[in-house]
């Protein structure tokens with residue numbers, strides 16, 4: 001049983017959902033289609049503050065039906081391997097029957113991947129505040145093992161020290177208050193449990209950085225905009241990476257929160273990185 005502290009909102013069984021039709025797909029609006037004034041909105045949201053929470057919730061809710069397709073397309077499927085490496089770092093084999101948190105779970109890729117690993121006998125709580133993202137991910141795994149929950153990463157409906165590990169993939173950069181989120185994850189972990197962060201970063205090599213920035217700032221918003229009808233969302237992505245702390249700074253913030261044994265590994269020339277920290281026993 002999940003021990004809950006606040007109200008736990010678990011989605012109803014799939015049979016109660018209205019089937020998704022083409023008319024459910026987001027229609028491009030003047031903002032979502034990339035009107036000139038969205039540059040300001042994107043910059044404001046990426047730099048944090050009050051606007052960020054609502055902006056992030058809205059864009060992910062709107063792009064949810066196209067999220068998986070674009071994710072794998074725009075990352076040339078490399079994201080799957082990155083998620084597998086992040087799950088390795090979680091150390092779930094130390095407690096294969098444990099309870100794990102997939103934070104900012106989106107369409108539940110990480111949750112599903114964890115639930116399918118050979119020897120995993122535990123359960124996963126997939127928490128995200130954008131319900132359409134969780135809905136899009138339904139059916140990827142058994143709901144006996146993976147439970148989607150509509151919840152904010154800054155106020156998790158979980159008891160203190162109730163989780164055997166937590167992981168967040170490409171999510172923490174989107175949270176309006178990074179330090180508050182680190183504290184919240186630290187609160188819900190058992191002593192000795194690990195927190196793994198998989199996130200984009202800016203490559204250090206000038207050559208790689210040039211190619212990466214051309215791709216991130218031009219190719220990605222164009223393809224993302226065309227396929228999802230939401231250019232603003234795909235312009236937000238590189239902006240948000242720009243405002244996210246680089247690897248050493250993130251590690252220091254994890255340490256300041258109380259995580260021990262903090263380390264990180266760069267992935268694919270530093271385009272992404274995995275950070276790992278342990279709640280001190």
Ligand SMILES: C[S@@+](CC[C@H](N)C(=O)[O-])C[C@H]1O[C@@H](n2cnc3c(N)ncnc32)[C@H](O)[C@@H]1O
Pocket residue numbers: 056057060061071103104105106107108109110127128129130133151152153154168169170171174175176
């Ligand atoms: C880029 S997606 C990542 C989804 C998934 N983890 C993956 O690997 O594909 C980021 C997700 O973070 C969620 N998110 C952002 N801020 C959040 C918050 N404060 N609380 C809960 N979810 C949040 C968004 O709704 C979105 O689904």
